[in-house]
Amino acid sequence: MDAKEQRRKRDREQNARMTDEERQESKERKRKRDRERNARMTDEERQESKELKRKRNKKRNERTTDEERQDQLKKRCEAYHQKINSGKTPEQKAAKCIKEKQKYANMKPKQKKARIEQIEARRQLECSTPSKDSIAMENPKYVATKQEVSISKFTAKHISKFTAKHRV
Numbered sequence: 001m002d003a004k005e006q007r008r009k010r011d012r013e014q015n016a017r018m019t020d021e022e023r024q025e026s027k028e029r030k031r032k033r034d035r036e037r038n039a040r041m042t043d044e045e046r047q048e049s050k051e052l053k054r055k056r057n058k059k060r061n062e063r064t065t066d067e068e069r070q071d072q073l074k075k076r077c078e079a080y081h082q083k084i085n086s087g088k089t090p091e092q093k094a095a096k097c098i099k100e101k102q103k104y105a106n107m108k109p110k111q112k113k114a115r116i117e118q119i120e121a122r123r124q125l126e127c128s129t130p131s132k133d134s135i136a137m138e139n140p141k142y143v144a145t146k147q148e149v150s151i152s153k154f155t156a157k158h159i160s161k162f163t164a165k166h167r168v
Contacts, residue, residue: 015023038046085093107115
């Protein structure tokens with residue numbers, strides 16, 4: 001473990017001294033080595049390596065806290081926006097914005113309506129498709145019981161007495 005940490009530290013130091021071009025070249029060389037190694041592997045070896053990688057990632061992700069996840073997401077988002085906006089002058093950004101406005105202004109009413117309907121359909125689909133974190137997903141650990149749940153007859157009366165303006 002000690003040798004691994006030393007190697008990581010050395011790699012971080014080397015990476016800090018590299019320019020962006022050198023960093024990109026290094027990544028490309030690594031990708032090329034990985035592709036060559038992958039080409040030589042059999043299907044079983046490939047599956048084993050994928051499984052090991054999944055296990056490593058799962059262990060690493062189990063250790064991360066919610067704050068760290070949020071921080072990682074924030075960094076990813078910032079990097080994405082920096083990549084999108086890098087190399088663009090304010091004039092170029094304004095020109096793109098004007099171009100998008102013109103594109104929408106030049107649309108015919110039928111096209112605008114179709115675009116709005118398409119957006120609504122996409123939103124409907126996203127809302128109706130449960131994610132893995134959705135509470136609507138079936139829980140495989142849930143065991144249904146035959147026991148009936150008794151409901152108080154006063155519950156309905158109590159609820160009907162209060163209106164929205166009385167609730168806090």
